[in-house]
Amino acid sequence: MRLLVFIALKHLLARKRQSLVSLMGIILGVAFFLGISSIMQGSEEDFIKRLVDNSPHITISDEYREPRIQPAEKVYQNSLVSIRNVTPLTETRGLRGYEKILNELRSTPGLLASPVLAGQGIITYAGQEKAITLSGMIPEEIDAVSTIRNYMVEGSLDRLFGNPDGILIGINLAKDLSLSLNDMIAVVAPSGDVKHFKILGIFKTGRGGYDRGQGFIHLKRAQTLFNKPNRINSILVKLDDPQLALSMSKDIENVIGYKAESWQEQSADLMNTLVIRNIIMYSVVSAVLIVAAFGIYNVISTVVMEKHRDIAILKSIGFQSEDIRRIFLIQGVLLGIAGNMVGIPMGIAMIKALSQIKFKPPGSSDIVYMPVSWGWEQFMIAASFALCASVLAAYLPARKGAQLMPVDVLRGGS
Amino acid sequence: MNASPVILRTENLVRTLTTEALPVTLIRGASVDIRTHEFTAIKGPSGSGKSSLLYLLGLLDAPTSGRIFIDDFDITDYNQKRTAQIRLEQMGFVFQFHFLLPEFSSVENVMMPMRRLGKLNDREIRKRAIEKLDRLGLADHLDKLPSQLSGGQRQRVAIARALANDPRMIFADEPTGNLDSESSKTVQGILKDLAHQDGCAVVAVTHDPEFAKNCDRIITVVDGQIVS
Numbered sequence: 001m002r003l004l005v006f007i008a009l010k011h012l013l014a015r016k017r018q019s020l021v022s023l024m025g026i027i028l029g030v031a032f033f034l035g036i037s038s039i040m041q042g043s044e045e046d047f048i049k050r051l052v053d054n055s056p057h058i059t060i061s062d063e064y065r066e067p068r069i070q071p072a073e074k075v076y077q078n079s080l081v082s083i084r085n086v087t088p089l090t091e092t093r094g095l096r097g098y099e100k101i102l103n104e105l106r107s108t109p110g111l112l113a114s115p116v117l118a119g120q121g122i123i124t125y126a127g128q129e130k131a132i133t134l135s136g137m138i139p140e141e142i143d144a145v146s147t148i149r150n151y152m153v154e155g156s157l158d159r160l161f162g163n164p165d166g167i168l169i170g171i172n173l174a175k176d177l178s179l180s181l182n183d184m185i186a187v188v189a190p191s192g193d194v195k196h197f198k199i200l201g202i203f204k205t206g207r208g209g210y211d212r213g214q215g216f217i218h219l220k221r222a223q224t225l226f227n228k229p230n231r232i233n234s235i236l237v238k239l240d241d242p243q244l245a246l247s248m249s250k251d252i253e254n255v256i257g258y259k260a261e262s263w264q265e266q267s268a269d270l271m272n273t274l275v276i277r278n279i280i281m282y283s284v285v286s287a288v289l290i291v292a293a294f295g296i297y298n299v300i301s302t303v304v305m306e307k308h309r310d311i312a313i314l315k316s317i318g319f320q321s322e323d324i325r326r327i328f329l330i331q332g333v334l335l336g337i338a339g340n341m342v343g344i345p346m347g348i349a350m351i352k353a354l355s356q357i358k359f360k361p362p363g364s365s366d367i368v369y370m371p372v373s374w375g376w377e378q379f380m381i382a383a384s385f386a387l388c389a390s391v392l393a394a395y396l397p398a399r400k401g402a403q404l405m406p407v408d409v410l411r412g413g414s
Numbered sequence: 415m416n417a418s419p420v421i422l423r424t425e426n427l428v429r430t431l432t433t434e435a436l437p438v439t440l441i442r443g444a445s446v447d448i449r450t451h452e453f454t455a456i457k458g459p460s461g462s463g464k465s466s467l468l469y470l471l472g473l474l475d476a477p478t479s480g481r482i483f484i485d486d487f488d489i490t491d492y493n494q495k496r497t498a499q500i501r502l503e504q505m506g507f508v509f510q511f512h513f514l515l516p517e518f519s520s521v522e523n524v525m526m527p528m529r530r531l532g533k534l535n536d537r538e539i540r541k542r543a544i545e546k547l548d549r550l551g552l553a554d555h556l557d558k559l560p561s562q563l564s565g566g567q568r569q570r571v572a573i574a575r576a577l578a579n580d581p582r583m584i585f586a587d588e589p590t591g592n593l594d595s596e597s598s599k600t601v602q603g604i605l606k607d608l609a610h611q612d613g614c615a616v617v618a619v620t621h622d623p624e625f626a627k628n629c630d631r632i633i634t635v636v637d638g639q640i641v642s
Contacts, residue, residue: 003529010517313513316474317527317575318502320495407475410465410509410587 004323007314008330011303019335022299025292026339026386027346033285033382034347039354040281041373044274051270052263053147054205056236057245060252060260062095094231101256102235110240111248114141115232117222121215122188125177132173134187134215136222136232145236148203148216154181155201164218166200170211174202189225197221206366286385293389296335300328301397311401312409325402332394336387343386344379421582421615422448427470427480429463440466442638443480448617450582453609455626456619458635464619465587467635471617472505472585473497502531506576510588513572514560520547520571521556527578546574550604566597573604584608586618590625602628 012019070083095101098115105113117136122129139160143149149157153171160166167185179185183199197217205211223229237252237260239245245262252260264271304311311324357370429441440463448454448471458464469475470482473489481490489500501507506527514523524543528534534542547553550570560568569589576584586605590598602625609616609630618629626632634642 003526003532014517309513310515313509313515314526315498316472316501316507316509317530318498318500318505319530320498322495323530405475407469410469410474 001326004326005330005334008327008334011307011327012331012334015299015303018299018302022292022295023335023339023342025295026289026335026390027343029289029292030339030343030382030386031346031350032288033385034344034378035350035354036281036285037378037382038347038351038372038374039370040277041375041378042371044277045373046371047270047274051267052242055263055266056145057239057242058237058249058252058260058262059266060095060101060235060237060256060258062233063259064257065253065259094228094233095235095258098232098235101258104255105235105237105252110244112141112144112238114138114145114236115219116234116236117219117226117228117232118234119222119226119228120190121225123173123177123185123215124188125179125183125185128177130173130177131213132169132187132215133213134167134217134222134225136217136219136225138219142216145238148205151203151205152201153204155199157201159200160216160218163198163200164221165195165197166217167197168201168203168216169199170214171202171204172208172212173215174199176212187225189227191227193225193227195221195225289382289385289389292339292386293393295393296332296390297393297396299335300331300394301400303331304328304397304401307401308404308409311404312406315404315406316410321402324404325398328398328401329391329394332390332392332398333387335394336390339386339390340383344383347379347382418449418451418613420447421450421485422446422471423483423486424471424477425481425483427467427477427482429466429470429475430478440638441470441477444470444635444638444640445480446471446633446640448583448615450615451609451613452631453606453616453629454618454631454633455629456617456633456635457621457623457626460621462635463638464621464635466638467633468585468587468617468619472507472583473501474507502527503579504582506573506578506581506584508569508572508576508584508586508589510591514568514575516560519557519559520552520563520574523560523571524575524578527575531579543574543578546577547571550574564597566593566600569593569597569601570604573601577608581614583615583617586616588619588621590620590622598622598625 070086072083073081094117102113102115105111114137119134119136121132121134123132139157142157148168152168155168157168160168167187169179174180177185179199181199181202184196185199186194186196188194203211217225219232223231239248242263246264249260249262249265314324315321351372351374354370355372358367359370360367423446425445427441427444428439431438431440444467446467456464456467466475470477473482477490481488483489484500484504489497492500515526518526521540521543524546525539528539528542529536544553544556547556550573552567552570552574555563555567555571560571563571569592573589584605589605590601593601605616605618606628608614618625620626632642633640
């Protein structure tokens with residue numbers, strides 16, 4: 001084998017320029033593969049991270065996925081019973097026995113849960129009225145299930161801790177109503193109750209609707225405002241491993257009966273888009289490497305053509321067809337390995353360079369860096385794809401070379 | 415008179431080449447004995463099939479019919495793998511266009527069959543290759559590439575390579591065809607020594623009457639048949 005590698009290497013080194021050109025094909029193929037897959041992968045991860053971080057991994061709400069089975073249907077199970085105009089059963093009382101559910105959830109390792117009572121309210125200020133969704137939460141637990149702290153631009157989340165009459169609102173609402181920190185606002189509940197809140201913090205998430213129509217208050221205050229003492233209507237759950245959300249939500253739903261929706265379920269359409277995006281990306285970068293493989297095929301078949309005499313000599317000396325085939329296959333492998341050895345560092349440099357690119361998304365004042373991924377899988381894919389392509393490209397000419405009979409060459413030569 | 419043993423024997427060899435137009439018969443019923451210690455010349459006009467006969471004897475080509483024996487073993491039906499092994503261990507080849515591997519130096523060319531055989535370690539192989547080249551007066555040209563050597567020198571490197579694994583048979587296809595008369599004489603002398611001193615069976619195809627005169631025995635091929 002060492003001898004065959006030696007011969008293969010000599011063949012490649014004898015035609016440096018050609019070998020180099022085909023090598024460049026693989027190098028660029030691998031580098032671009034890495035560069036492109038890194039941004040695609042990076043932006044996907046970034047996207048999912050935002051999606052996952054900014055929303056609860058599982059939302060348990062006071063609804064049922066299926067309408068309740070009517071007693072008549074239970075009794076006449078195998079007969080034709082059609083019940084129409086069943087009024088949907090809404091749990092106006094919120095989640096029943098939520099403390100028990102919470103305790104059960106909290107005893108699960110790797111899981112954080114916090115109760116929420118959400119409701120609609122109207123903010124009136126200086127004669128204007130704005131509708132707002134108010135989430136009543138336990139301030140100390142907000143961090144566990146929400147990332148709102150990261151988006152505070154004025155005031156702070158901590159100020160809400162000791163101040164039951166505080167409220168956090170979005171920056172768009174603050175602008176619309178010319179509100180600023182520490183201003184007092186009145187909130188009107190659907191029941192007509194009015195409560196006054198002091199603005200303790202203003203957040204800016206970048207999502208316009210959220211920044212205009214969302215507010216956070218104390219759970220207890222929400223319960224009094226909406227006249228639902230000791231009730232909540234949803235539980236937000238965060239998991240240590242967001243990927244488990246789908247299966248975990250099913251388990252939860254089976255146990256407690258209420259609808260538990262995972263983030264994957266809530267954004268199924270987006271996840272589909274990502275899959276399609278990945279398919280497109282991999283076909284494009286694979287095409288680059290396939291083109292590179294043709295370069296290798298070209299070089300090795302040229303070598304085989306030029307080396308007819310050498311093949312005849314080697315065979316007359318006593319080399320087997322198998323040896324000849326290996327000599328040329330090894331050339332493919334060597335080109336593949338060399339291509340990876342230069343292409344991967346080049347790809348790494350490319351990813352580094354990409355990660356330095358700063359840009360400002362339209363409508364935002366923040367500067368964002370290009371999201372890149374350093375996942376080892378893409379390196380594995382690029383390396384093995386390049387190697388396989390090289391070996392495959394070398395295989396056909398190698399087989400042809402191996403089939404060559406020495407007499408055919410000798411007859412032609414003498 | 416022929417005391418030396420027969421090493422290679424053929425019976426009624428026929429080689430037909432199937433081309434697209436018509437089948438061409440290159441060899442029509444050749445039966446020869448090749449002996450050790452003997453320098454045999456195969457001569458004949460061009461196109462007579464003398465090279466084709468040599469390729470059959472050297473197992474580079476397979477006969478259409480007829481049998482080939484080495485040491486009285488019938489090896490006609492051996493597959494390519496086994497004939498390659500016989501060539502590696504027992505045969506050496508020298509061709510008209512002194513086919514050396516262009517990327518490899520003289521000594522590397524000579525080392526090649528030994529390395530393929532793999533019976534010695536690298537240092538011993540190199541030592542032996544140098545010995546072979548030295549014997550052919552090429553001790554000063556060990557690390558030169560074929561392109562840096564003259565025609566006669568290249569042919570001597572090719573002979574050294576043929577000798578690499580101490581073969582029992584040496585086949586030469588017009589070994590002096592491309593050489594000037596001086597180099598030609600040297601090469602003839604070497605081949606003769608190999609037969610007489612080393613006891614090899616040396617078979618050389620030639621159309622040079624001078625060359626043939628030097629040989630112990632002449633096989634004349636005309637139109638694919640052995641006439642004498």
